[in-house]
Amino acid sequence: MTTMTEFQVQKNNLKQTRTVTQDVPALGDGEVLARVENFALTANNVTYGVVGEKIGYWRFFPVSDDGWGIIPVWGFGEIIQSKNDAINVGERLYGYWPMASHLVMAPDKIADHRLMDNAAPRRGLPPVYNSYARLANEPRYDNSMDAERMVLFPLYATSFCLYDFFKDNDWFGASRIIIPSASSKTAIGTAYACKTDAAAPSLLGLTSARNRGAVEALGLYDEVAIYDDIENINAATPSTIIDMSGNGDILGRLHKHLGDNMKYTSNVGVTHYDANSMGSDFIAERSAMFFAPGHIQKRASDWGPGEFEKRAGAFWHDASIKSREWLTIKEASGEDAVSAAWNEVYDGKTAPSDAHVVGF
Numbered sequence: 001m002t003t004m005t006e007f008q009v010q011k012n013n014l015k016q017t018r019t020v021t022q023d024v025p026a027l028g029d030g031e032v033l034a035r036v037e038n039f040a041l042t043a044n045n046v047t048y049g050v051v052g053e054k055i056g057y058w059r060f061f062p063v064s065d066d067g068w069g070i071i072p073v074w075g076f077g078e079i080i081q082s083k084n085d086a087i088n089v090g091e092r093l094y095g096y097w098p099m100a101s102h103l104v105m106a107p108d109k110i111a112d113h114r115l116m117d118n119a120a121p122r123r124g125l126p127p128v129y130n131s132y133a134r135l136a137n138e139p140r141y142d143n144s145m146d147a148e149r150m151v152l153f154p155l156y157a158t159s160f161c162l163y164d165f166f167k168d169n170d171w172f173g174a175s176r177i178i179i180p181s182a183s184s185k186t187a188i189g190t191a192y193a194c195k196t197d198a199a200a201p202s203l204l205g206l207t208s209a210r211n212r213g214a215v216e217a218l219g220l221y222d223e224v225a226i227y228d229d230i231e232n233i234n235a236a237t238p239s240t241i242i243d244m245s246g247n248g249d250i251l252g253r254l255h256k257h258l259g260d261n262m263k264y265t266s267n268v269g270v271t272h273y274d275a276n277s278m279g280s281d282f283i284a285e286r287s288a289m290f291f292a293p294g295h296i297q298k299r300a301s302d303w304g305p306g307e308f309e310k311r312a313g314a315f316w317h318d319a320s321i322k323s324r325e326w327l328t329i330k331e332a333s334g335e336d337a338v339s340a341a342w343n344e345v346y347d348g349k350t351a352p353s354d355a356h357v358v359g360f
Contacts, residue, residue: 002033002081004102005360007338008068011058014049014346018068019335024102032082032105036097038333038359039075040150041341042185043348044158048072055291060129061098062121070098071342072129074154075359076146077103086110094149095132099338101360112137126293147329148320151355152185156316158292159189162242162266163197165295171201172264174240178233178254180206181244182215182224183352185327186268190242191220192319201240204233206250214352218326231257241265252281266290331357 002024010016027033049071052058061070079091084107093115097103108118117130135141166172177194179187182205194200205221209228216224225233230253238261243251246267255262265287278284299308332341341356350356 002102004100005335006063006070006101007099007335007342007360008063008065008070009049009342011049011052011067011069014046015343017339017342019339020063025104027081027083027104028106030084030106032079032084032087032107034077034093034097034103034105035080036101036103036359037076037078037092038150038331038357039073039097039099040154041073041338041345041356041358042151042155043345043350044155044186045071045073046346056125059121059125060096061100061103070100072096073099075150075357076135087115092135093132094135096129099342113139126297128293128296145317145320147331147357148323148327149316150357151327151329152189152320152323153316155186156189156192156319157296157312158186158268158290159193159319160312160315161292161295162186162190162268162290163193163200164299165266165290166240166242167197167200169264172240174201174238174263176202176204176237176239178204178206178239178241179221179244180227180241180247180250180254182207182221183211184244185352185355187242187244188218188220188323189319191218192322193315195220196315204239206230211352214326230254233257235259235261237261238263243267248278248282251287252279255283256281262286264288326353327355328353329355329357333359335360 003021004024006020008018008020024033048057052069057072058069060072063070075097077093077097079087079089082089087107105117106119107115109116113134115132115134122130181187191203194203202222204223204225205215206225206227207215209226212224212226227250235258239258240263241254243265262283267287267289296308338358341358344350
């Protein structure tokens, strides 16, 4: 009997964790068992936990104890058992996994390059999270990019969506984009995307005094300011805000300072999860949460099957190569390594230039 290990977090206290080992259930007809090889851990995964109830992230990989959950992660897996004639043992997949050693899957809509997991808990959830790349058949698959793919693709796909969303809305009439938490990887990806477009507004990166030098060294932002200097930003410039922090104090100060020149705020992440409450100066009527899977579904309808993946994939590959200039990926394996990486990321102690790839 195969056993599996799960890294579980308490839903109302993500700092509280436990490792659970149990038998893998017997496969039903059409099912396969994947061994999760490794996966990335970034602040993006903390966001999954923070908004898990609101958006449904706990539903992907449920556990029997409702007070606990499994954080979804992006990584690679290998099929080690199969009761599906279309899926062979030894096949490798890239996609959305639990923080665990194994996953029982129910492959559906199987094509040469992709398949969907139609396991019962995942039905009705956004298709982008249920889709897996079949690497043996993927055009131009490059295993030397595996680590960057785990760390950066989920973030840079959101970055590409943000760029495309703002461009599609004519930048909301703004001539400047302000990006709080400018050192975050999704922010950096958004800056990469905007810099490919000569028509994009100028970029102002907001960051901490500690990270200012690193953000300036990227050379991606036209201006860099620290949070203490928000009130010194030129308020006469029509601006949009792409917020990666979820910090109500920062957003409230920006909204109050910019006033009518705050054209639109897209709330993307909750990096500063302990300050995730908006004050009285927050302009809610010109702000909205950004949900990348919704934009991807819109573009699938607008552009046709596969076109979003093609465009986003080309951007991701180019931006990931550029990111090698500043990104250090730390790889480790084992229960202790997974726990240590989670705690470091959750506590906000991972340097902006670092990222974790781990596995059991």
